[in-house]
Amino acid sequence: MPTRNASPSPSTVSLYDTRAFFEKALLFGVQNGIIDQQKLDAIYSDAPKGMVQIARYFGTEFLRPELEKAKDRMVNLVSLYLESSSGGDLRQAAEALRDHSFLSRSKGGSDMLKTLIAMPQNSHFGMNEHSGFTDDHIPQLAKWSLRSLPDYQAEFAKRSQVAQVIDAAIWLADALGMDAATLEEAGKDAEAVIRTALLIFVTQRTKMPDWVTFEKMVAALRKKYGTAQASLSITLPKNLPDHFTTVVEAVRQSVIADLSKIFNTTLPARKLFDQTPAFMGRYFWVEDGLSEVDHHDRSASLAWNKATGGHSDDSSLLTLFLCVAADAAPKTMLTEKGAATLIRKIRKTGLNADLTRQYIQNQAPEPHQLDYTRIWMDFIDEAQHTLLSDFDYTLKDALTLLRRECNVS
Numbered sequence: 001m002p003t004r005n006a007s008p009s010p011s012t013v014s015l016y017d018t019r020a021f022f023e024k025a026l027l028f029g030v031q032n033g034i035i036d037q038q039k040l041d042a043i044y045s046d047a048p049k050g051m052v053q054i055a056r057y058f059g060t061e062f063l064r065p066e067l068e069k070a071k072d073r074m075v076n077l078v079s080l081y082l083e084s085s086s087g088g089d090l091r092q093a094a095e096a097l098r099d100h101s102f103l104s105r106s107k108g109g110s111d112m113l114k115t116l117i118a119m120p121q122n123s124h125f126g127m128n129e130h131s132g133f134t135d136d137h138i139p140q141l142a143k144w145s146l147r148s149l150p151d152y153q154a155e156f157a158k159r160s161q162v163a164q165v166i167d168a169a170i171w172l173a174d175a176l177g178m179d180a181a182t183l184e185e186a187g188k189d190a191e192a193v194i195r196t197a198l199l200i201f202v203t204q205r206t207k208m209p210d211w212v213t214f215e216k217m218v219a220a221l222r223k224k225y226g227t228a229q230a231s232l233s234i235t236l237p238k239n240l241p242d243h244f245t246t247v248v249e250a251v252r253q254s255v256i257a258d259l260s261k262i263f264n265t266t267l268p269a270r271k272l273f274d275q276t277p278a279f280m281g282r283y284f285w286v287e288d289g290l291s292e293v294d295h296h297d298r299s300a301s302l303a304w305n306k307a308t309g310g311h312s313d314d315s316s317l318l319t320l321f322l323c324v325a326a327d328a329a330p331k332t333m334l335t336e337k338g339a340a341t342l343i344r345k346i347r348k349t350g351l352n353a354d355l356t357r358q359y360i361q362n363q364a365p366e367p368h369q370l371d372y373t374r375i376w377m378d379f380i381d382e383a384q385h386t387l388l389s390d391f392d393y394t395l396k397d398a399l400t401l402l403r404r405e406c407n408v409s
Contacts, residue, residue, distance in 0.1 A: 021079035021093065021149070022105075025086075029094030039098055046102040050074045054106075058142050073145040077109030078102065083149050084112065113144045116152065119159035123166055126187025161247070166190045168244040172197035175237070178208040182286075192284040194251040195258075198234055199283075214285040218262065218269045225263060232259065258282070304363050308332055314375055319406040321356045321376045333407045336399070343398045346387050353380050379405060 026043070029035030055061040055070035082105060086092035096105065114133040117140050122128070133141075144152070169190035170180045176197060183193060193208075200209070203217050225232050234255055236248055261272060261279070273279050308320060309332050316332040323330045326346045334342065353376070360372045386392065386401050402408050 020075045021083040021088075022075055022097075023079075025082055025090050025093035025097060028090040029097055032091070032094070034091070034094040035098050043097070043102045047071075047074070050103050050106050054145075058138065058145075073142075074106050076146055077107075077113075078105045079109070080112060080149055080152060081105050081108035084152070110141070110145070112152070113141055116156055116159065117141060117144065119156075120162045120166060121159060123162050123169075123190040124187070125166070125169075125183050125190065125193075128166070164244065164247045165194070165251075168240075168247050169193040169197075171241065171244060172237070172248075173208060175239075176200060176206065176208045178286075186284070186286065188284050189281060191251050191254070192282055194248060195255050195282065196284040198236075198248075198252055198255050201237055202232065202234055208284070208286060210286045214273075214283070215269045218273075222263050222265050226265070304365060307363065315405065315407045317372060317375060318379050319408075321359070321372075321379075322402075322406060324359045325351045325353055325356045325380070327352070327355065333409060334402070335409060339399055339402045339406075339408045340395055343387060343395050343402070347390075351380070351384055351387065353377070353384075356380075 026035065030040070051067055051070045051074055052061045054073050055063075055066045058070070058073070059066050061067065061070075082093040082096060085108070086096065114137070117137045118133045120128040170183065173180070173183055173193055196209070196214070199217060199221070200207075203220060205213075205217065207213075209217060221232070234252055236245065236252060240248060258279075261267070264272070267276075273283055307330055308316060311317075311332050319334060320330050320332050323342065326342060327349065328342055328345060331338070356376050357373055360369055360376065364372050383401055383405065386397050389397065392398055399408070
């Protein structure tokens with residue numbers, strides 16, 4: 001801190017003085033009659049109290065090195081607050097010292113840093129705290145209490161940008177029926193939320209998707225635009241608040257850059273978005289295992305109904321299963337000629353009972369899989385000898401078997 005008799009010229013203070021901004025402002029105030037002796041006495045009275053409080057907060061007030069460091073922190077905190085609030089104007093800073101207590105300016109600097117430290121450092125929803133400044137942050141405050149205003153300003157600008165991305169993602173998600181708590185629970189990047197939201201608006205959907213819906217959305221885009229992705233216009237939402245425009249525009253450009261890969265129909269959506277390293281986590285969907293299972297079940301049901309033609313009698317099922325085991329086109333009804341052709345194929349290339357078991361496991365409704373497997377195994381255990389017999393030259397026994405157990409017309 002300066003002595004009470006120090007009096008360098010104003011030009012020396014403002015241009016060449018490398019001391020803390022607080023000291024520059026104090027000297028300027030003394031020289032220009034802004035700060036009188038009574039105020040100086042108050043500052044010199046408050047300073048030791050502040051040093052002890054700061055030393056105690058960060059460690060102990062009983063060690064001289066800690067007190068020396070506390071002095072540096074206190075001067076720097078006051079300087080941070082004065083220079084930031086005055087925009088570097090020495091007169092404004094001096095007037096602030098005159099009108100407010102020294103310790104209040106120190107607290108102002110501390111509050112600036114606490115606010116900074118509590119701001120998000122990255123845009124991942126699962127990695128940010130929302131409890132404000134806590135005792136766990138004290139080591140960070142210790143570090144920042146000795147940093148310069150340019151350091152603070154650079155970090156504040158960086159974290160403010162991150163906060164804008166997060167807030168924009170929350171705003172877009174809210175517009176699509178999802179609250180911030182759900183985003184927190186999902187734990188994905190805010191940019192991923194924004195990318196998906198922009199695609200949703202393009203497809204005129206109104207809700208944030210689960211995987212099944214997201215996959216359908218991608219399929220619809222591929223079908224509509226194919227290789228003509230240049231014709232797809234991805235625009236910002238018309239009611240997007242102005243202060244989100246810059247960050248959302250930056251993300252919009254990244255979506256445009258992704259379109260050639262998104263529209264690549266040779267790459268399944270799951271493989272692209274969930275298994276390709278460059279795309280993993282790049283887009284957002286709600287993880288809903290029940291929805292995916294339900295979708296799988298419904299898809300499997302449709303495929304099963306198509307294969308069986310809606311028939312569930314044993315004869316129809318055994319006809320289908322036998323075709324699968326013979327690696328023939330699956331049918332639930334055979335003509336006499338078709339049955340004879342199937343038997344000849346079986347005797348030429350063989351039967352693979354495991355193919356049918358796998359087919360049942362992959363295609364049949366889960367509640368019936370055990371019953372269908374039992375029906376199939378009971379049949380094939382008894383029938384394979386006849387079907388593969390080298391002595392049944394006229395196919396008489398094999399055809400009789402198929403007429404009895406399967407559907408042959």
